[in-house]
Amino acid sequence: MFQSFIYWLCQNQSMPNLTQAASKINFIIGLLCLLVPVSFKAFGQNNNGKINWTAYKLNCLPDCETESTILLSQNTKGEIYNPLNLLILKASEWILSDPKPDLSSETALKKLFTAQVDRSNDSISTPTEQIETAILFSNSRILSYKVRLDYHGRDLLSPYIEYLNIDLKKNRLIEANYIFDAGKRTKFNAFLNAYENKHKREILKNYKAILSERIADQLSDDQKILTKPNYTLNKVHLQKPDTVKIINLQSKGIVFEVKLADKNFTRSKKGNEYASFVFIPYYC
Incomplete structure (x- = not known):
């Protein structure tokens, strides 16, 4: 549309x-x-019931320095290996650094991410690096996914912010060139x-x-x-x-x-x- x-x-x-x-x-x-x-x-951030988003943390980052909240979509079985997540993780410059780690299977993704069941138990008090994601806008056809990377004083140009605008029907980024x-x-x-x-x-x-x-x-x-x-x-x-x-x-x-x-x-x-x-x- x-x-x-x-x-x-x-x-x-x-x-x-x-x-x-x-x-x-x-x-x-x-x-x-x-x-x-x-x-x-x-509509609200429950995405109208069409996509089940769950907060995960990155396992490949040192917990003593980094706090992460990565939203990934799940099916009813709690599986996160799907085309939408793969597109987000491959397209984002800030969630996973290059060269990208193995994204070839559900098992590979579960090694990279752990669901944040209860964030109140997080031991991080003053992280020096923080990666946060959010759903800025979404409906049945379009998703705008926000990624924010903040080095909290270690990098004078941070925070770095990117938006992944996704055509959910075609599972590709919305760009002017098409x-x-x-x-x-x-x-x-x-x-x-x-x-x-x-x-x-x-x-x-x-x-x-x-x-x-x-x-x-x-x-x-x-x-x-x-x-x-x-x-x-x-x-x-x-x-x-x-x-x-x-x-x-x-x-x-x-x-x-x-x-x-x-x-x-x-x-x-x-x-x-x-x-x-x-x-x-x-x-x-």
Whole structure:
């Protein structure tokens, strides 16, 4: 259904060109409301009874240093060897490091993971590394799975966060390169670029939120520049992406990556290049 919407949106003759897009953004996004009740209806984290998620911990990490909460799907017998778990574990950069360990059987997976029956008995008090996963959004067709890796001061750029957006029917990641062909992608990029230009302040706020979770001195300096009285949005330039990159799917909208060149920073002629994000809601 998501692909069907994008196809329809990009083919629709009323799709505004770049100069019209800024004034018609609400209208374009509002069209998605026709599909929201079918394909993006929200529900609680019990996944509407369709997937049984259970918390596991990684056995291959030293308990004295690492705390992990890995959500894996089970069948009624408690088995975790299934295509969805294999996709998550193979696709994630942070749950299992490369080279990936043996994932060829139920026995192999059980050697890697232990179910967290009672987390109150955990002996870890102040872990220096933490891996957490969560179901950000899911319905009968789509799953957005979040992985967060935090080194608690050992790595100045952590936490590292990734989202695995999964087509549950086809058991594959949802990526722009199979939603759009080249022509449709160009049209949608034009719309997205217009939306981003109207929401620069929000994009910068999101970048500040990213920086606030990190502790590097350089990042602290960046925060000071972002809050200077003479800081101006006119020096913030969007970098037009070659492809649309979806960060994650939510019940009320889609989060897209935004790349910026910020010339309020004077360390180089190009300014400071960084990535932030923008949330585009389904205006129902």
